[in-house]
Amino acid sequence: MDISIVVPLLNEAESLPELCAWIERVVTENHLSYEIMLVDDGSTDESWEVIEKLSRSNSHIKGIRFQRNYGKSAALNEGFKAVKGDVIITMDADMQDSPDEIPELRRMITEEGYDMVSGWKKKRFDNALTKNIPSKIFNAAASWSSGIKLHDFNCGLKSYKRKVVKSIEVYGEMHRYIPVLAKWAGFRKIGEKVVEHRARKYGTTKFGWERFVNGFLDLATISFVSKFGKRPMHFFGLWGTLFFLVGFIMGLYLVISKLAVTDFTLTNKPAFYLAMTTSIIGMQLFLAGFIAELINRNAPERNVYLIDQKLGI
Structure with missing residues (x-):
């Protein structure tokens, strides 16, 4: 199988049909064999019913449903365990990530030899005061402490070699630091690609201001564990x-x-x-x-x- 697309989601029933149709169009145009792994992180809307309907109409669409909300890291971790593709793509379900980026993200893995490629939302449509400025500070701190030169650690749009996702464990809120986890596991060739960032079409964001506090605490944790976890x-x-x-x-x-x-x-x-x-x-x-x-x-x-x-x- 060429690619597996992992989509963690929480209460995104409105966006799922359009997102899956868009992904299907892109991979079909590029003649790629694929699977779409939709991981429902304890949604309270009709998301799971939508996933079931989509799966019945397209056998490439698969689903995992959590009994309750565990967080994005847990959703990605379970998705990584289940996928079978040679290249794994992750993206958010809110339609802010463009599936049109999939072919190039895959090419950078298969042809340029990257272990993983992280998206960079260079031009953003988020609120500058509540998201953009804190995000820049967070990314600068993460880049400095980890030694990984990325502009956007938290971008949901990423691509990986299969063995990368099978070698790491994403827990807590460590989805922000998957590049660090990959480097810690010995995967050194980590690239970056400028990707399109779209305005949210449906629903509202599921992340509040506390994610920045948690982000810096997780950064301290992973920095300590990566250096002294076994000693x-x-x-x-x-x-x-x-x-x-x-x-x-x-x-x-x-x-x-x-x-x-x-x-x-x-x-x-x-x-x-x-x-x-x-x-x-x-x-x-x-x-x-x-x-x-x-x-x-x-x-x-x-x-x-x-x-x-x-x-x-």
Whole structure:
């Protein structure tokens, strides 16, 4: 199968028939074998009934329905598990992503050799104050911290090699950081393509201001996990050592001063309490590192590594 198109959705009953018809026209014109995987993330409107109707009329359209709302990351993760295409395309269901971008996104994977290609909505139709400006700040921070030079991490329109989506797990709200997850899994050739951004035709956005707060928290999480997920003591031990040494040196200085000056009182000095505090923080960080190592060593997937190829086995 040439391509699989994964479409996560929540309450998009109005847009689904038009979107699927548009996708079908594009792939037919380009002579591509395909499947459309519609993942209903707990919709409360008629979305699932529409998906059932579309599937009956077109066997290429398939559906997954969540019992309740789990979020876009969960929808993508389940869609990635189910797809069978050589190239996987993701897009949103709100008609703001254009299916006309599909052939070029696929070509960049199959002919230019990219592991994944992320869309860049260079010209946007969103509100500048509530979406555009915060999005620019978020993307700049994500690019700087991850080392991946992309302008739009959160664009729903992306393409992937099959082995990329089969090698990553998208959870929480990590759909914003799929390029980072891909890089972490060893897929280094990540490209970008300017894509058309369309004004929303049906319904209203499902994301509020809190997504920006959650986005930066997720960025901190994935940055930490990618670097120290299998060696947490390297992080906690380093900072624990630094804090403990600062406290120890300050404490040693106070003890020497006490021995040298007979009327020197330790407990009257702010440095005494600072030395105690930093020493305690250092020991706590060490304990956190030991506990994290114990948890990591007893985790069922502690020794699961992504192997690209095997020879003679």
